[in-house]
Amino acid sequence: MTLLPKALLIVAALGLAACNNPDRYKNGNAANGANTGVGTAIDTNGLGDPSNPRSIAYFNQSVGDRVLFPVDQSTLTAEARGVLAGQASWLATNGDYAIIIEGHADEQGTREYNLALGARRAASVQDYLISQGVSAGRMRTISYGKERPIEVCSDEACYSKNRRAVTVLSMGTGA
Amino acid sequence: MSLKSFPCAGHCDPLKSQGQSRPYKSPLKNEAKMTPTKLLTAALMFGLSGFIAAPAQAELTLPPFTEGVIEPMPFAVPDFIDEGGANGLAADIARVVAADLAGTGLFIETPKDAYISRVTSFDAPISYPDWQAINTQALITGAVQAGGDRIVVKFRLFDVTTGQPQGEGLQFAGTPGSWRRMAHKVADAVYSRITGEGPYFDSRVVYVSESGPKNQRQKRLGVMDYDGANVKYLTDSSSIVLAPRFSPSGDRILFTSYASGFPAIYLMDVGSLKTRNLGEVPGTMTFAPRFSPDGNTVVFSLEKGGNSDIYSMDIGSGSMTQLTNAPSIETSPSFSPDGSKIVFESDRSGTQQIYMMGAGGGEGERISNGKGRYSTPVWSPRGDMIAFTKQNEGRFHIGAMLTDGTEERLLTASFLDEGPTWAPNGRVIMFTREGAGAGGQAGLMSVDVSGRNLKTIPTDGPASDPSWSPMLP
Numbered sequence: 001m002t003l004l005p006k007a008l009l010i011v012a013a014l015g016l017a018a019c020n021n022p023d024r025y026k027n028g029n030a031a032n033g034a035n036t037g038v039g040t041a042i043d044t045n046g047l048g049d050p051s052n053p054r055s056i057a058y059f060n061q062s063v064g065d066r067v068l069f070p071v072d073q074s075t076l077t078a079e080a081r082g083v084l085a086g087q088a089s090w091l092a093t094n095g096d097y098a099i100i101i102e103g104h105a106d107e108q109g110t111r112e113y114n115l116a117l118g119a120r121r122a123a124s125v126q127d128y129l130i131s132q133g134v135s136a137g138r139m140r141t142i143s144y145g146k147e148r149p150i151e152v153c154s155d156e157a158c159y160s161k162n163r164r165a166v167t168v169l170s171m172g173t174g175a
Numbered sequence: 176m177s178l179k180s181f182p183c184a185g186h187c188d189p190l191k192s193q194g195q196s197r198p199y200k201s202p203l204k205n206e207a208k209m210t211p212t213k214l215l216t217a218a219l220m221f222g223l224s225g226f227i228a229a230p231a232q233a234e235l236t237l238p239p240f241t242e243g244v245i246e247p248m249p250f251a252v253p254d255f256i257d258e259g260g261a262n263g264l265a266a267d268i269a270r271v272v273a274a275d276l277a278g279t280g281l282f283i284e285t286p287k288d289a290y291i292s293r294v295t296s297f298d299a300p301i302s303y304p305d306w307q308a309i310n311t312q313a314l315i316t317g318a319v320q321a322g323g324d325r326i327v328v329k330f331r332l333f334d335v336t337t338g339q340p341q342g343e344g345l346q347f348a349g350t351p352g353s354w355r356r357m358a359h360k361v362a363d364a365v366y367s368r369i370t371g372e373g374p375y376f377d378s379r380v381v382y383v384s385e386s387g388p389k390n391q392r393q394k395r396l397g398v399m400d401y402d403g404a405n406v407k408y409l410t411d412s413s414s415i416v417l418a419p420r421f422s423p424s425g426d427r428i429l430f431t432s433y434a435s436g437f438p439a440i441y442l443m444d445v446g447s448l449k450t451r452n453l454g455e456v457p458g459t460m461t462f463a464p465r466f467s468p469d470g471n472t473v474v475f476s477l478e479k480g481g482n483s484d485i486y487s488m489d490i491g492s493g494s495m496t497q498l499t500n501a502p503s504i505e506t507s508p509s510f511s512p513d514g515s516k517i518v519f520e521s522d523r524s525g526t527q528q529i530y531m532m533g534a535g536g537g538e539g540e541r542i543s544n545g546k547g548r549y550s551t552p553v554w555s556p557r558g559d560m561i562a563f564t565k566q567n568e569g570r571f572h573i574g575a576m577l578t579d580g581t582e583e584r585l586l587t588a589s590f591l592d593e594g595p596t597w598a599p600n601g602r603v604i605m606f607t608r609e610g611a612g613a614g615g616q617a618g619l620m621s622v623d624v625s626g627r628n629l630k631t632i633p634t635d636g637p638a639s640d641p642s643w644s645p646m647l648p
Binding site for chain 1: 391415417463483507522594609
């Protein structure tokens with residue numbers, strides 16, 4: 001913690017206030033009936049220095065923040081379990097971080113089914129992290145279905161990257 | 176499809192006799208004795224070319240809606256008569272009437288420059304030979320009177336071939352701002368008299384207006400006339416919003432929003448835009464909401480621990496009932512119009528398939544039988560059919576089948592078609608079509624339940640997830 005620059009601490013504090021709203025994809029400020037006043041588009045990604053092994057940047061890049069899934073599957077592959085075991089052990093020594101697990105699907109499916117499929121994927125990851133000793137109280141899941149692909153081509157090269165569960169960290173409400 | 180083709184035994188009053196609605200179930204079994212597949216193939220192959228000769232009978236109506244091939248009926252709509260203060264509205268209303276009718280693919284407008292006769296007064300006698308000479312078959316005349324905060328629109332329909340009025344003249348009154356609605360009402364009356372089908376032009380569609388690239392898509396709710404006019408936005412783009420659904424009376428909208436950060440279902444009053452979260456349960460996701468026919472209950476999916484099941488909620492009290500209980504994904508519930516049954520999708524068999532259960536819940540019975548994955552079932556407002564999305568061999572289709580799963584027919588095929596919604600008369604389906612790749616935008620399209628008349632709905636940008644309102648009051 002002491003290594004974190006002051007600006008990051010401020011961001012993290014704001015992140016604490018905004019931790020009810022994990023939506024990294026929000027756009028602009030809310031100003032309509034559908035918004036309950038909670039979200040004001042505060043991004044909690046104070047990434048820190050990737051060479052700092054306790055930073056989010058380090059987690060994302062060196063531990064690996066995501067696992068991929070075969071088509072229409074939510075079962076973890078052996079490779080995915082390896083990544084998640086690494087995440088679990090990192091999270092055990094970095095207990096200050098709160099965890100949102102995002103589940104995503106590729107575009108080869110209907111919207112509502114893909115929401116359900118994304119939720120299944122996020123739950124698979126959460127269950128595995130719990131089995132590896134990560135406290136359930138630190139984690140929440142959210143599904144984006146096919147709403148937030150990272151790659152936009154319409155072939156398997158992109159689809160395989162979009163069928164993912166991403167472990168998103170924020171400072172504040174960890175164990 | 177021509178006026179000649181209606182098999183009316185003996186004498187039919189040309190313009191009045193077509194009011195009976197034809198039950199849907201029979202068309203596939205009678206008439207040409209075509210199987211649904213053949214029927215659709217014929218429709219796709221021949222389109223509107225009128226390839227099949229119409230039987231030589233002399234009556235004024237259209238063949239059953241489900242017939243594969245039609246010859247559009249020529250009609251004329253001279254500018255309505257300005258009976259005082261109407262200004263440009265008299266012509267504008269006639270143009271909307273013409274666009275509604277021609278847009279069905281069942282009618283074709285006779286060009287104005289072919290007219291021999293002028294209609295100079297709403298009550299002047301019609302010079303039928305002048306209209307017969309230019310081969311039009313239906314003539315619609317009208318008049319507009321405007322004064323203060325009120326306009327009055329009246330119209331008459333004439334069967335040119337027999338030289339008779341068809342049905343009575345009608346008059347609509349409203350505010351000047353509702354002139355398009357009055358035009359739609361004129362067109363609805365004409366459409367219903369000639370086709371025997373229920374009306375659908377005077378209706379609205381709520382949908383998701385999209386902007387931005389695929390990986391940062393911004394979404395907001397919009398509502399528009401069925402033909403894309405009069406767009407109004409109901410939310411901004413600050414949160415992802417998905418799959419809005421109109422209430423049976425058109426006064427409220429259910430939708431899924433990420434406003435709280437987590438996807439949950441919301442209820443909006445269309446008039447005031449007042450919106451409330453329908454009781455978000457922490458640690459769960461709620462989505463895929465739809466109203467019951469009486470508008471008092473919402474059915475939806477609730478996901479907990481990765482598993483989605485179908486629940487119902489009494490909107491007034493907020494009390495919830497779990498309707499399915501399975502480790503598989505159960506979603507996209509849709510009530511039968513009588514409220515007794517719910518059709519939904521489940522992947523319990525390993526792939527998405529369509530099931531039906533009683534409104535009180537239960538295991539349900541599978542009704543989809545073909546190859547591929549079936550999803551997003553939506554019960555027709557007529558009660559006779561279920562529209563769905565189908566995925567097979569890398570393609571998406573919009574399809575429709577009878578409620579027991581038989582007589583399936585695919586109406587469209589593309590890279591990505593999904594999310595059908597029914598017109599109020601159960602004869603036209605609107606849906607989302609999205610293109611492939613980074614440049615592939617989503618848009619709205621409609622198609623007749625016969626597979627004919629596939630067309631793009633004009634929107635002021637990319638759009639998805641349409642939901643058709645009931646007929647406006």
